Amino acid sequence: MSIPDLQKLLADFADRRDWGRFHTPKNLAMALAGEAGELAAEFQWLDPRESAEVMHDPAKAHAVRMEMADVLSYLLRLADVLDVDLDAALREKVAINEGRFPAE
Numbered sequence: 001m002s003i004p005d006l007q008k009l010l011a012d013f014a015d016r017r018d019w020g021r022f023h024t025p026k027n028l029a030m031a032l033a034g035e036a037g038e039l040a041a042e043f044q045w046l047d048p049r050e051s052a053e054v055m056h057d058p059a060k061a062h063a064v065r066m067e068m069a070d071v072l073s074y075l076l077r078l079a080d081v082l083d084v085d086l087d088a089a090l091r092e093k094v095a096i097n098e099g100r101f102p103a104e
């Protein structure tokens with residue numbers, strides 16, 4: 001699915017539940033930060049080796065996948081509400097970082 005397709009999927013899900021009124025930029029940004037925290041919590045206290053092997057445990061792998069989906073959902077909704085083209089924004093950011101951190 002493309003980014004716009006994913007945004008339509010999420011917008012339709014929210015619209016069918018009349019959740020659009022809750023999806024203000026402030027609320028979506030706060031939800032995004034909260035879900036990023038939930039993702040980070042899945043790795044809290046793991047040592048580097050354990051964190052690299054987190055997907056080997058089916059239950060842990062599922063939890064990580066679901067938190068990643070939560071993060072992506074809120075980022076996609078926020079971009080949709082603010083009319084931000086994520087593809088263009090990402091390409092712009094990579095170009096900026098190419099200048100900041102030139103490869104050898």
Ligand SMILES: [Mg+2]
Nearest residue numbers: 035038067070
């Ligand atoms: Mg979550």
